[in-house]
Amino acid sequence: MSDMKRIDQNARRSRALVHNGLVYLSGQVPDDRSTGVREQAGAVFKKIDELLAEAGTDKSRLISAQVWLKTMDDFAAFNEVWDAWVVPGQTPTRCCGKVELNDPRCLVEIVAIAALRNGAQ
Amino acid sequence: MSDMKRIDQNARRSRALVHNGLVYLSGQVPDDRSTGVREQAGAVFKKIDELLAEAGTDKSRLISAQVWLKTMDDFAAFNEVWDAWVVPGQTPTRCCGKVELNDPRCLVEIVAIAALRNGAQ
Amino acid sequence: MSDMKRIDQNARRSRALVHNGLVYLSGQVPDDRSTGVREQAGAVFKKIDELLAEAGTDKSRLISAQVWLKTMDDFAAFNEVWDAWVVPGQTPTRCCGKVELNDPRCLVEIVAIAALRNGAQ
Numbered sequence: 001m002s003d004m005k006r007i008d009q010n011a012r013r014s015r016a017l018v019h020n021g022l023v024y025l026s027g028q029v030p031d032d033r034s035t036g037v038r039e040q041a042g043a044v045f046k047k048i049d050e051l052l053a054e055a056g057t058d059k060s061r062l063i064s065a066q067v068w069l070k071t072m073d074d075f076a077a078f079n080e081v082w083d084a085w086v087v088p089g090q091t092p093t094r095c096c097g098k099v100e101l102n103d104p105r106c107l108v109e110i111v112a113i114a115a116l117r118n119g120a121q
Numbered sequence: 122m123s124d125m126k127r128i129d130q131n132a133r134r135s136r137a138l139v140h141n142g143l144v145y146l147s148g149q150v151p152d153d154r155s156t157g158v159r160e161q162a163g164a165v166f167k168k169i170d171e172l173l174a175e176a177g178t179d180k181s182r183l184i185s186a187q188v189w190l191k192t193m194d195d196f197a198a199f200n201e202v203w204d205a206w207v208v209p210g211q212t213p214t215r216c217c218g219k220v221e222l223n224d225p226r227c228l229v230e231i232v233a234i235a236a237l238r239n240g241a242q
Numbered sequence: 243m244s245d246m247k248r249i250d251q252n253a254r255r256s257r258a259l260v261h262n263g264l265v266y267l268s269g270q271v272p273d274d275r276s277t278g279v280r281e282q283a284g285a286v287f288k289k290i291d292e293l294l295a296e297a298g299t300d301k302s303r304l305i306s307a308q309v310w311l312k313t314m315d316d317f318a319a320f321n322e323v324w325d326a327w328v329v330p331g332q333t334p335t336r337c338c339g340k341v342e343l344n345d346p347r348c349l350v351e352i353v354a355i356a357a358l359r360n361g362a363q
Contacts (some may be wrong), residue, residue, distance in 0.1 A: 002360075003357070003360050004303070004305075004332075004357065006332070006333070009331070009333055010333070011325055011328075011330060011333070012321065012324065012325055012328070012333060012336065013328075013333050013334065013335060013336040014333050014334060014335055015335070016335065017305055017306070017334065017335050019305055019357055020263060020264075020357070021141060022141075024305055024306045024335045024355075025335060026306075026335040026336050026337060027336065027337025027338070027339075061125070063125075063138055063140055063145055064138070064145045064147075064232075066232070066337075068337075068339050072221065072222070072223045075223045079133065082133065083132055083133055086132075086133070086134075088132060089130070090125075090127070091127070091130055091131070091132070091133060091134050091135050092134065092135060092138065093134060093135050093136070093137065093138050093145045093146060093147040093232075094133065094134040094147050094148065095147060095148025095187075095189075095230060095232045096148070096222075096223070097148075097189050097220035097221065097222055097230065098220060098221040098222070099220060099339035099340060099341060100314065100339065100340040101314070101338075101339055101340070102314045102317045102338070109337060109339065111308070111335075111337045113145075115124070115125065115140055115141070118123075118124050142262060143262075182246070184246075184259055184261055184266055185259070185266045185268075185353075187353070193342065193343070193344045196344045200254065203254065204253055204254055207253075207254070207255075209253060210251070211246075211248070212248070212251055212252070212253070212254060212255050212256050213255065213256060213259065214255060214256050214257070214258065214259050214266045214267060214268040214353075215254065215255040215268050215269065216268060216269025216308075216310075216351060216353045217269070217343075217344070218269075218310050218341035218342065218343055218351065219341060219342040219343070220341060234266075236245070236246065236261055236262070239244075239245050
């Protein structure tokens with residue numbers, strides 16, 4: 001039996017990978033890039049929530065998040081929706097910087113690592 | 122009892138998070154951004170040293186460091202102080218690239234992961 | 243006995259570090275920067291393959307890869323060689339963004355984490 005569980009895999013990447021009590025996520029981006037940063041961030045959070053659920057955990061178990069914004073002009077707006085999304089008292093470590101993505105309409109990408117629920121493998 | 126210990130947490134992030142023998146740090150930036158890259162890097166190293174101490178480890182146990190510089194013009198100067206800070210024979214893995222941060226006066230941000238002391242949980 | 247094994251270490255960084263069943267790689271860049279992105283990516287993959295072998299594992303055990311491209315104009319060409327390099331059915335999580343590196347001729351840097359072979363320490 002494999003010690004690695006890959007979730008939603010294609011020829012390029014696994015969208016998530018579970019190994020030794022942690023779930024690693026690929027950089028998550030919004031599908032609809034016609035909207036502003038608040039909507040795009042919300043779409044990314046929804047994807048993260050769904051992947052964490054599929055791995056058997058949730059956002060209260062996030063360990064680290066790396067946030068890439070296309071422009072730091074969106075920093076304050078992004079933080080508003082971020083602060084409303086994270087679980088008070090159970091916030092992850094975070095970093096946030098300006099990194100452009102392939103699609104110029106894409107305003108945000110987030111890479112995250114979370115722990116499985118206590119006792120899960 | 123929780124298997125996660127969060128250090129210096131606010132509504133947005135934990136400055137450090139201990140889980141399963143590792144401590145993950147949020148991106149550390151200097152408080153005083155009026156200085157040059159050497160001084161800013163030194164301030165970041167001091168913060169990292171303090172967080173590692175609070176987690177019960179030290180820089181000789183660093184596993185990885187991701188260094189973001191505002192400009193690669195600072196690469197040589199940053200490396201000078203970096204090389205003096207790391208422990209000879211116990212250097213972490215590293216990457217370093219140009220990533221702009223929210224405050225344009227902020228010249229450096231470092232994200233690091235370290236192992237707890239051998240045998241610690 | 244140490245619980246950390248460092249591979250190809252100099253005064254600045256370890257090129258790889260093995261700890262608790264994982265191997266962490268420093269950002270890998272090509273030595274020859276006179277070539278295009280396909281050749282540079284191939285050189286980086288070769289370095290990663292060699293480091294994973296030295297750590298006792300291989301690319302089928304990759305967990306995550308962070309890809310920095312100097313320009314997203316190289317995204318499609320990079321993906322071509324990436325898709326040919328990864329192991330079908332065993333792809334890692336991935337993120338990819340525009341991050342400039344110190345040497346302006348360097349088009350790609352990759353930071354990766356892999357698991358050791360099942361049962362290895």
